[in-house]
Amino acid sequence: MDLTRIMVSVLLSGPEIIVILGACVVLMLSLVPRPGQGGLLAGLSLVMIALAAGMSATLGHTPQSGYQGMFVVDGIATYFKLLLYLGTALTVLISGGYLGAENTDKGEYYALLLFALCGAMIMVSGTDLLIIYIGLELQALAIYVLVGFLTTNARSNEAALKYVILGAFSSGLLLFGLSMFYGLTGTTQLSAMALALGTADAGDPLLVLATLFLLVGLLFKVGAVPFHMWLPDIYEGAPSPVTGLMSTVGKVAAFAVVLRLLLHDLSALTPIWHDIVVIAAVLTMAVGSLAALVQTNIKRMLAYSSIAHGGFLLLGLLAGGSDGQASVMFYLLVFTFMNLGLFAVIVLLNQGADRGEPIWDFSGLAKTHPGLALITLIFLLSLAGIPPTGGFFAKFYVLVALVETGQVALAVIAVLFSAVSAWFYLRIIMLMYMDETAHPAQVLVAPAMRVVLAVTLIGTVLTGGLPAMFLDAAQAAARAGLG
Amino acid sequence: MGFPVLSLLILLPAAAALVVPFLRSTQAARWVALIVLLADFLLAVWVLISFDASTAAMQFGEHYAWVPSLGISYRLGVDGISVWFVLLTTLLGWICVLASWTSITTRVAEFMTCLLAMQSLMVGVFCALDMILFYILWEAMLVPMYLMIGIWGGANRVYAAFKFFLYTLAGSLLFLIGILLLYFNAGQTFDMLALMEARYPVNLQIWVFLAFLVAFAVKVPMVPLHTWLPDAHVQAPTAGSIILAGVLLKMGAYGFLRFSLPMLPDAAHYFAPLMIALSAVAIVYGGFLALVQRDIKKLIAYSSVSHMGFITLGLFTFDTMGLSGAVIQMFNHGITTGALFLCVGLIYERTHSREIASYGGLIKAVPLFGILFAGFLLASMAVPGLNGFIGELLVLAAAFGVSSWAGAAGVLGALTGAAYLLGVYRQMLLGPTAAPGDAILWDLNQRELICALPLLMFVVWFGLYPKPFLNILQPSLDHLMIQTTLSVVTP
């Protein structure tokens, strides 16, 4: 262990270290309760995230490996990390008002957000199954607690408990797969594993079993059918900003791992997982789109919508290649913007005493709050994939990648379900614009919320109007990551 | 590249659409929309005047890179065919504003925004020379239209809006897959002209044709996929109906003409019998359904189905006559049906009834309105001397050249058309004066006349002297013929 290599490793993990330090500082500061403390801690968290983002940006795209090949900073990692910063920063901004309204303005919240962020970052950068697992657990543990953060709210508790049980269950599956891979290849480091698997026989039953376990674990985390059952309950029960976080940051990190594992280092296993993922993707889109049709709780509906989007993302994975990856990456960027934007709106509308989040909260919104309704309209259209919003280009790029690899049938199925899913977004638009009953509550938009809405709106519109620069970033990252 | 006049055409209403929602006064919103759309119309007229009728090439071309990594660009241009649709769109645009001047009283600024956005998108669709640009504009159009129907429509508006949106969306998504298939077979470009030049294997053509077919057939609408149309037409506000009938339906036919025929000639020929059969069914079925309608808007809607059948029939005869007939019919149907919906809207504003039987003797009661309405009804009937005649005649002639059954269906459709339109004519305009309830009828005011007269002018002009129209059209049609026939190669 010579010193320079250690220093390089430490430098590479600089963003993670910054975030962890930030989390510790926030945690410590949260112990001295003061009026206005929430704002201070949120600000501090944002500063830390910004610092980490700056560090990540300077580390750039050139693949550099540290910690004896267990940790890597490459194009994909940097891109995804920036996405994670974005998602977390927006969540921090959304949270302030929500926590105030729920009377749970505890500083630990921000520390947990940062811990979750750090876990997600480690997942993104890990090139060793163990590291990935540790990152995943760090993220998951923080999110478990965040889901149950409203300690006096039975719904929140229940969701948290369900999430812990199912999350641990899926971790168990993942781990079992990991242990079998370790047994079969003698290593957990991905590059070495790839070498070992290069010569392996894909028909080996043990290998198939190991892949299956790993795959099921990953599909669980991604929320793909038939391992999606946990998602709606937990989305509904969790505090809304946390739901937003889970649906964006959680998804980003999970897909980063899926990309790295399935498309890069374990690509030798493609014959084993390909068909399963095809089925899972189709089912995911089907169940997500169809089940969302009958939901009357907006968060539940968004959970199913998120499942459906997950199916689309799996298609990007199936397309593979640099375009397939770039399409997933771009999709996740757009998804972060539009989904978090919508969650910001939900949090805004959610501040009343009635916390059932029925979709009727939206009725007549256009009459009383035309601006907010318009913004919501754009997010919804983007989620439905209607041009010229970002959501269209996201889906479009996935379709391009699919057709490029000749998987036209999948593309056709995808667009059909996409049309189905437009239905439930339209339903909310209908409520906002065509419902005669006026929206009762006066919605106050705090400055932090304005920032969130502005950023997400601009992001959604820009990724639709001028997608070139975002696409180029994703493609450059995907290509650099391939090297 | 010259002055980016097409971009101006598109962006002028778009820019206004961004401004109008922030206007405090409803009157200001109306005036801004009117002035902008009128300016847009004048711009379109200028484009038409300075159009070079001697060539089939795209004119006023513009080209900027947009998403270079995917080969998507912002590429505009008009030829002899599309320039007319640009004119039609812009003409109907400001008429719509005038038509909704008093009938829309709630959320006026938002309504005007929708109108402006529609205009921008529709002009864009006719000018786009990049497939993805075309697709984006085509899809984006759904949203303002959806809102127009859903917010300002009739009693059953929400259902109609949903139906409209989902039908069209589902259709056009397959269109997107088709585009992608072409994209990868033509060397990764979305340039329409390049895609027309490229040759595709027949097998692929057939699949892509089917994908396109769904999208365009919904929009046209062709028979099995037409059910959204009556709902949408009936529930939409007047302006919405005008735009739907006048422009949106044409887009389906425009799609056949721009993509299916020149890009996929083999598949088009392969499917021609099917298309002709469907068209024939549409003509007859639409006509018969129109016969039994008691709601005037529904009647016009079904007559549209029937008339659009003539257009698709003409397109798939692969005959110069049929093709030009179809294009002429497209334009004229846009004018005539738009005008009919306008008339219905005007009378509805007075009586709030669409029941045909509740009217009578309007020509005596409100003579100006009666004359206009009569004129449009006759034009729709394809009476010689008015604009509907020439197109229908050409299509029928071409149809008999292909199949006597199709021709016979066409004739039957035309006769049915005459029957139900004359029925309306007799019931509503002649006979003893009657109005639903105790509605007070008053004749057209200045604003309403300004709406209707230009349309009447076009009706008469094209009926009597279609030469300038045909002159501009001819080179592009010839080029299209070459593309559709010469490319029939055996793979």
Next chain:
Amino acid sequence: MPIDYLPVFLMVAAIVALSAFILTLSRLIRPNNPYPEKNRPYECGVDHVGEASAGLFKVQYFVIAILFVVFDVETMFLFPWAVVLRDMGMFGYIEMFVFIVLLLVGFAYAWIKGALEWES
């Protein structure tokens, strides 16, 4: 080597057998005269109410248990580290230093938060 652990198993077996023997022996020679009053749980002579095992206890017990679970596992990292510390040198020391400092952060958090206060 696994064989090293043979005495462990033998010991367990021996103790269980021995206990069984003693218990049986005692059973054979002791008197046995139970009646309901005698078999009541000890409650200083007062009639007992309710189930003892179903009661709810001071939450502090749970907190302590959870803290224990967390801290006890850290011991597991320290032992192997301690064995090879001399070979790892300063690098290993710094690594563990960071680890322990993070542990102390958590500990300090729990302390200040009042998780260790038994009273009230």
Next chain:
Amino acid sequence: MEYVLSFLPMIVKMAIVIGVLLLLPLPLTWLERKIAAHIQQRPGPMRVGWHGLLQPLADAIKLLTKEDHIPAEADRMLFAIAPVVALVPPFLVFVAIPFGDPIQVFGTTVTLSLADLNVGLLFILAVSGIGVFGTILAGWASNSKYAVLGSLRSIAQMISYEIPMGFSVIGVVMLANSMQLTQIVAAQQGLWNIVVQPIGFFVFFVAGLAEAQRIPFDLPEAEGDLGAGYHTEYSGIRFSLFMLAEYLVLVALAFLNVLLFFGGWLGGPAFLPPVIWLFLKVGFFIWVFMWLRFTFPRYRYDQLMTIGWKVLLPLSLLNILVSGFLML
């Protein structure tokens, strides 16, 4: 046959260990009562045998023949198992404890331990951790409020002190580079660990007292105040098994203190065999434990927890950091 014979020394050793350990409590109880008596200036048991020497035997017979009753609402199965579960861990600790360097007997080398495990120290800590199961089962199975509360208190105390206990021996492991107890003893050849690890010893000693639930940390059973803690409902022979286990823990603790910090069998005068020297040291520790019992008052429960978490734990962690730094 040859193979089976190779186990013979081990079986013999085990028989000796079990035998000694089973009988050891008898003199120890007598000793404790005598020490208590003399500290309090009274004679203590005098009647049965010379100076009451046979008193423990009489006690044993009494316990063996006493009626054993099980509360009506108890979980009979667990109630019966609990004493055995409590008894096994202290015996297991002795499996890993060495009594000296290997010696030559009849020409063969005999190790003075049942199993000199390479992770001996860890094994001992782990096994002693199992002891709480006996406690919790006893309390739970009794289904009596006193017993349940007693067992909860007992467990909370044991697990609280287990952490500093584990941390406190890290320094010792560091110095020996091994968790093997013979290695640890060997590493103290020149210098006993008590000199270099005074804090470690202090923490270990105190935590050990608490683990063994000796005064001043005997709150779980605090006879005067709390019934008798987790074994309130036990009587007769089952109760005696708990008592046996407690005494064995005490002995094991004395052994560990000596092995880890006081050089084990090393450093004695040449005329004594190392084993005897070890036993002398252990005896001294046992005496210290008994002496403490009758010298110190009992802590309050909150004080107990405070000492464990707020004093010993940080102290032991600091000890690790400092001694690691000094060692390098």
Next chain:
Amino acid sequence: MIPTLWYLILAATLFVIGAAGVLLRRNVLIVLMSLELMLNSVTINLLAFGHAQQDLRGQIIAIFVIAITAAEVAVALGILVALLRNKHTLEVDELTILKG
């Protein structure tokens, strides 16, 4: 030497029992125990493989797995306590505020 396969069978058996427990048992505490069983079977797997290949990595991963499991259980119990205070039940079936 005990063949590696035996360990694997043991681990697989434990895993299946654990998984079945998670899916079938209704008491939250037992579900948590079953989870623990699943993760412990992984540990056995890792140790067996590590031993078979004379590779320390297996043991290292096992330690990490144990540590993380401990953290997970700590979080789960914490949440459980909070839930118990709101709803006095340990039955999974009674967690029905969130339908699904």
